[in-house]
Amino acid sequence: MNIIASMAGNVWKITVAEGDKVSAGQDVVILESMKMEIPISADSEGEVEEIIVSEGDFVSDGDVILKLK
Numbered sequence: 001m002n003i004i005a006s007m008a009g010n011v012w013k014i015t016v017a018e019g020d021k022v023s024a025g026q027d028v029v030i031l032e033s034m035k036m037e038i039p040i041s042a043d044s045e046g047e048v049e050e051i052i053v054s055e056g057d058f059v060s061d062g063d064v065i066l067k068l069k
Contacts (some may be wrong), residue, residue, distance in 0.1 A: 013029070021046070027040065047069050
């Protein structure tokens with residue numbers, strides 16, 4: 001399952017690492033846009049398979065941020 005950006009912004013903080021188990025609703029990445037912090041949450045539980053972005057990267061709405069298995 002892919003976790004996608006819900007809006008454009010800079011990746012301010014990644015709160016998980018590859019191999020971490022996450023639960024539904026858990027924040028996995030925090031975006032910064034227009035001086036606001038926007039948390040991106042996992043839609044379902046799983047294990048972080050791959051983190052696609054790095055802190056400081058710019059993402060657009062709909063970009064894949066990370067993959068869960």
